[in-house]
Amino acid sequence: MKTLKAGLLVTFALFSGAVAQKKVQIRWYIGLGTGSDAQQQPATRKVVERFNKSQNKIELVPEFVNYNNARDQLATRIAAGNVPDLVGPVGILGAASFQDQWLDLQPLIKKYKVDLSHVNKKVVDFYRSQDPNGIPYAIYPSFLFINKDLFDEAGLPYPPQKFGEKYQGKTWDHGALRRIGMLLTVDRNGSDATMSDFDSKNIVQYGYFPQYTLEPQSLGSMFGAGILAKGKTAQIPQQWIPAWQWFYDGMWKDHFIPTDAVQKSDAFGKDNVFNSGKLAIAYSHLWYTCCLDTAKDGGKVKNWDLAVVPSYNGKYTAKLNADTFRIMKGSKHKEEAFQVLMYLREQPELLEVYGAFPADTRLQPKFLKILQDKYAPLKINWQVAMDSLNYVDIPSHEAGLPNHNKALDAVNAFTLKLMTRSGLNIKQEAETLRKQLQGIFNEKK
Numbered sequence: 001m002k003t004l005k006a007g008l009l010v011t012f013a014l015f016s017g018a019v020a021q022k023k024v025q026i027r028w029y030i031g032l033g034t035g036s037d038a039q040q041q042p043a044t045r046k047v048v049e050r051f052n053k054s055q056n057k058i059e060l061v062p063e064f065v066n067y068n069n070a071r072d073q074l075a076t077r078i079a080a081g082n083v084p085d086l087v088g089p090v091g092i093l094g095a096a097s098f099q100d101q102w103l104d105l106q107p108l109i110k111k112y113k114v115d116l117s118h119v120n121k122k123v124v125d126f127y128r129s130q131d132p133n134g135i136p137y138a139i140y141p142s143f144l145f146i147n148k149d150l151f152d153e154a155g156l157p158y159p160p161q162k163f164g165e166k167y168q169g170k171t172w173d174h175g176a177l178r179r180i181g182m183l184l185t186v187d188r189n190g191s192d193a194t195m196s197d198f199d200s201k202n203i204v205q206y207g208y209f210p211q212y213t214l215e216p217q218s219l220g221s222m223f224g225a226g227i228l229a230k231g232k233t234a235q236i237p238q239q240w241i242p243a244w245q246w247f248y249d250g251m252w253k254d255h256f257i258p259t260d261a262v263q264k265s266d267a268f269g270k271d272n273v274f275n276s277g278k279l280a281i282a283y284s285h286l287w288y289t290c291c292l293d294t295a296k297d298g299g300k301v302k303n304w305d306l307a308v309v310p311s312y313n314g315k316y317t318a319k320l321n322a323d324t325f326r327i328m329k330g331s332k333h334k335e336e337a338f339q340v341l342m343y344l345r346e347q348p349e350l351l352e353v354y355g356a357f358p359a360d361t362r363l364q365p366k367f368l369k370i371l372q373d374k375y376a377p378l379k380i381n382w383q384v385a386m387d388s389l390n391y392v393d394i395p396s397h398e399a400g401l402p403n404h405n406k407a408l409d410a411v412n413a414f415t416l417k418l419m420t421r422s423g424l425n426i427k428q429e430a431e432t433l434r435k436q437l438q439g440i441f442n443e444k445k
Contacts, residue, residue, distance in 0.1 A: 023059040024336045026085045031065035032074060033090030033323055034354050043353040051343055058336050071097055071405075078330070085337040088325035089138055089354060092130065095326060096400030102133035103327040108338045109135065119359045120389045126320060130396040134324030137345050138356030140285040141388040142213070142318045144307040145292070150205065150280040154184055154192075159281070159307035161384050163316055163391065174222070174246055177281070177310045181207030181256035184280035193255050200255040207256035209263065209273045210247075211282040212291075213319075214419070216240070216411045216433075217397035219247050221319045222283070223312040225393035228411065229401050232444070234437035236430045239312065244418065245426045252422040260419035277301050283309065285321050286357050286385050294375055306384035309391075318388040319397050323356060357385075401437070403444035410436050 028048075030036050035044065041064055048060050063084060065073055071094075077083055078101060087095075095102065106128075109116075116124050119136045127136050144159060151158055159180070160172050167176050182193035184207035191198045193207070210219060220226060223246075226237025250257035258279075262268055269276030274284075275292055277300030282288070293299030309318045325344060327337045344350060348366070351358050357367055368382045401407040414433050418424065 023057060024333050025059050025061055026333060026337050026340050028060060028062050028340070029065065029070075029074065029084035029087045030062055031067050031070035032087055033067075033094050034356075035089060036064045036067055036070070040353045043349045047344070047347045047350055051340070058340060060340055074098065078328075081330070083328045083330035085331040085333055086325060086327055086340055089323040089356065090326065091321055091323045091398060092396055092400075093398035095133070096398065096404050099400040099404065101328055101330070103329050103331070103334060104132050105135060105327065105338070106132050108335070112338070112342075114342070118361050120361065122390050122392050123320070123322075123359055126322065126392050126394055126396070127324075129394055130399060133326050134322075135341070135345065136322070136359035137325060138323040138351065138354060139359045139389070140287045140321035140323075140357060141385045141392075142283065142285045142320065143309060143384050143388050145211070145274055145282040145284060145288065146305055146307050147274070147277070147280050147301055148303045148305055149301075150184055154280075156180055156183060158305065159310075161305075161307055161381050163308050163387060165308075171311065171314075172308070173311045177208065178246070178250065178254065178256070181250065181281065182254055183207070185256040198255070203255065203258075203262070205278045206258050206262075206268075206273070206280070208250065208281045208283070209258055209279055211272070211274050211284040211288055213284055214415050215397070216244065216414050218319060219243055219415070221317055221393045221397040222309065224315065224317050225319075225395055225397070227395045227397075227399045228407075228437060229399075229441065232402050232441050234434045234441055236434050241427060241430050243312075244430065248418050248424065248426055251419065260416065263419075275299070275301065281307075287321065287355065289371055289374070290355055295378075303378065304380075305378075306381050308384055308388065316391040317393050318391040320389070320392040321398070322359075322396075323354075402441040406443070407437055407440050410440060 030044065044062055048062050051060050078098070114135065116136065123136050123139055127134060146158055148158060157168065160167055166172060170176060184205070185193040185203060186205040187199040188202045188204050189199060217228065220237060220240030220243045223243035224237070224239040226240055228234060228236070247257065251259050258268060258273060263273050264271055268278055272291055273279045274282035292301065295302050309316060325341045327334055327341065331337050348363065351363065351367065352370070358364055371382065372380060410433065417429070
């Protein structure tokens with residue numbers, strides 16, 4: 001526990017030798033990301049109580065806000081000059097609505113010599129380049145979830161579990177994913193999507209779906225990291241157009257990806273397609289284990305495992321979701337808020353109640369054991385998740401945009417259009433989106 005003791009010394013170094021005085025109140029705003037659900041609050045209150053009893057300089061005050069209202073309430077408080085000190089945990093996308101309001105933590109990280117040696121270097125680079133307002137806390141690598149029973153029924157080998165491995169003697173890329181996706185897509189007569197008699201109007205099993213990751217930025221990042229804005233100039237990363245085309249053709253031409261109507265249907269899990277047991281491959285993040293039922297609880301996916309993402313033009317990109325705690329620029333007690341932040345990130349019960357995979361490698365084995373026990377007797381290869389951290393997307397697909405909230409509405413509408421309308425020209429639609437975003441960016445002074 002040497003490192004933990006060192007962390008606590010950092011936490012209270014600012015106050016050593018000080019005489020007793022009235023406690024500084026640090027208001028912790030919870031709900032912009034995870035943490036405000038009723039079942040999460042008891043663990044949070046326990047941590048707060050322990051912190052407040054551990055010293056006599058700071059009083060930590062939790063403020064739980066319903067997730068659906070958290071963004072609007074925080075905006076109202078900022079406008080009124082009544083800002084909380086600490087916010088979180090919240091991801092890059094959630095924080096982007098207030099991207100000009102966060103304190104850059106790098107000076108404090110240097111001042112207190114925060115030790116990040118136990119965090120994957122790629123993750124540290126990700127935070128430093130994309131999120132200087134946060135310290136690595138909870139991370140969610142991305143990879144493929146595979147339904148092994150459906151592969152076995154089709155007589156197909158499972159996709160690679162190591163980066164660089166081939167599949168059936170060929171490169172594991174999006175061409176290979178398309179081929180097996182079609183072979184694993186089956187109509188009510190038993191024909192797969194490669195057969196001439198395949199009935200695309202009566203599909204009972206699909207090959208592939210990006211589970212809960214349907215934003216254009218998420219879809220595009222599989223072909224390489226990028227961002228929709230360069231300063232205040234809208235742009236479409238060149239590799240994202242073929243990525244969107246691949247996704248679009250998968251729905252309307254090759255029929256191995258479910259459309260919007262299908263993925264929302266009762267038969268396919270009402271958005272949770274992989275959990276329906278009728279999908280062979282899902283692309284998602286580690287947090288998806290929140291929504292994948294166990295066999296002992298009646299889950300329809302009895303035998304599943306993980307696989308690495310396919311490459312594009314010889315390069316792998318496994319996008320990363322990352323949550324952290326943030327300090328607001330308007331806080332009157334920034335250094336005290338930083339001390340609280342350092343304390344919170346070391347509390348294991350918070351990671352557990354958030355279902356958060358710790359960025360700190362020393363805490364990861366315990367978290368993975370919890371997941372392994374949850375899905376026992378399956379033997380999931382969690383090393384796939386670990387290895388995927390070496391291929392994170394920089395810049396992040398969740399990076400903020402000018403006039404962010406309105407821009408986000410536009411990009412989400414773009415995905416919905418792709419998923420509900422056949423016969424589109426993707427290059428033209430991409431250019432239309434770029435022009436629309438530029439107009440939205442120009443509204444932001």
